[in-house]
Amino acid sequence: MIKKHPAPPVPAGAIPQRAGDSFAIVPRLPSGIITADQLEALARAIRQYDIPIAKLTSGQRIALVGIKAEDVPGVWAGLDMGEGRAVKHGVHYVQACPGTAACAYGLQDSLTLGTRLEDMFNALDLPAKVKVGVSGCPMCCGESYVRDIGLVGRKKGWTVVFGGNAGGRPRVGDELASGLSADEALDLVGRALAHYAANAKKCQRTARFVEARGIESVREALGLAKIQE
Ligand code: SF4
Numbered sequence: 001m002i003k004k005h006p007a008p009p010v011p012a013g014a015i016p017q018r019a020g021d022s023f024a025i026v027p028r029l030p031s032g033i034i035t036a037d038q039l040e041a042l043a044r045a046i047r048q049y050d051i052p053i054a055k056l057t058s059g060q061r062i063a064l065v066g067i068k069a070e071d072v073p074g075v076w077a078g079l080d081m082g083e084g085r086a087v088k089h090g091v092h093y094v095q096a097c098p099g100t101a102a103c104a105y106g107l108q109d110s111l112t113l114g115t116r117l118e119d120m121f122n123a124l125d126l127p128a129k130v131k132v133g134v135s136g137c138p139m140c141c142g143e144s145y146v147r148d149i150g151l152v153g154r155k156k157g158w159t160v161v162f163g164g165n166a167g168g169r170p171r172v173g174d175e176l177a178s179g180l181s182a183d184e185a186l187d188l189v190g191r192a193l194a195h196y197a198a199n200a201k202k203c204q205r206t207a208r209f210v211e212a213r214g215i216e217s218v219r220e221a222l223g224l225a226k227i228q229e
Contacts, residue, residue, distance in 0.1 A: 011072035013083045017065065023072055024065040027081035028122065031096040031114035031134070032060030038081060045075045059084075059093030059131065085122075085129070089203075092129045094118040095143065099136025099153060106136035108153025113182050114142075117151075120186060121193060127200040127209075130193070133164075145172050148206040149189055154178065158185035162192050162218065163210035171207040174215040176224060188222070195221050 010016050014023035027042075042062060046054055053065035061084055067075055076083075085092045094117050097103065099110030114134040121130075135142035136153040143166065144150030150161030156179045164173025177188055195218065200209040210218060216226065 009069075011069050013076055014067070014069075014072045015086055022066045023069060024063050024086075025067065025072065025075060026057070026061050026063045026084040026086040027079055028084040028118075029061045029081075029093075030118035030122075031094060031111045033111060033115065034062070038079070041079050041081075045078050048078070049075055051075070057093075058095075060095045061093060082122075089128050090124055090126045090130065091118065091121045092131055094132040094134060095147075096134040097136050097141040099134075103136060103141075105139060106153065107155055108136050108158060109182075110134040110136035110142060110151070110153060113151060113158070113185065116182070117149075117186060117189060120190065124193060124197070126193065126197050128203050128205045130196075130206065146170060147173065149192070151185055151189075157181055160185050160188045160192070163206045163215070165205060165207035167205075169207070171211070173207075174210060174218075176219065176222065191222050192218070 011023060014025055016023055049067060049071045051064050051067055055063045055065060057063050094114045096110045096114030099108060100106035101109060101111045117132060130148040132149045133142040133144040133147035134151045135144045138152055138154060140152060144152045144161055146164040146166035150164055150173050152159040158180045159178040160176045161173035162176050163171060165171045196206055196209055
């Protein structure tokens with residue numbers, strides 16, 4: 001009988017790769033904004049540790065892939081960046097379009113709201129992964145309606161969307177409220193996530209949670225008015 005070798009220990013802050021002999025890391029990058037210092041530190045690490053793949057992810061982050069186990073602590077030490085969630089349940093990323101900071105069509109400041117949102121909810125443990133999309137206008141370049149949490153900027157303020165998903169069983173999220181200030185939108189997102197955390201099954205994404213419970217039940221729990229037919 002062939003004896004199976006136990007899997008090598010996973011270094012802190014690393015994700016095992018398929019072959020099991022190298023690791024990936026995903027630094028936090030709220031709203032996809034990166035500084036010159038961070039870019040230089042990433043480039044230094046890639047050269048110093050001969051990292052074969054630096055990948056811009058769909059969540060507007062930069063994954064470093066193919067790192068040797070013994071190099072992982074040194075790579076992290078040189079980056080001075082937090083760890084973004086990539087496997088553990090919770091808010092994985094907040095993607096944000098340029099909004100009023102850099103887009104002629106922008107109606108709201110999506111970059112600032114996205115960064116605030118990531119700061120507020122990054123450490124929250126949730127039943128499954130949660131993806132957030134923030135768009136500065138209804139054209140929705142931040143893919144807000146197909147994210148677990150979506151925010152859409154309109155003339156009169158923010159619309160909060162809940163329960164969207166762009167995966168194999170796609171779902172368009174439900175609007176919870178519109179015309180909100182940034183603070184009001186963050187408060188509603190916090191309450192929606194708390195309700196989801198307290199009531200969803202383990203590994204149940206928000207889309208499946210809303211399908212199981214019904215959006216009216218979610219609205220009622222959040223103290224929102226009934227949708228008029
Ligand atoms: S969603 Fe609107 S503000 Fe954001 S990038 Fe697209 S067009 Fe510009």
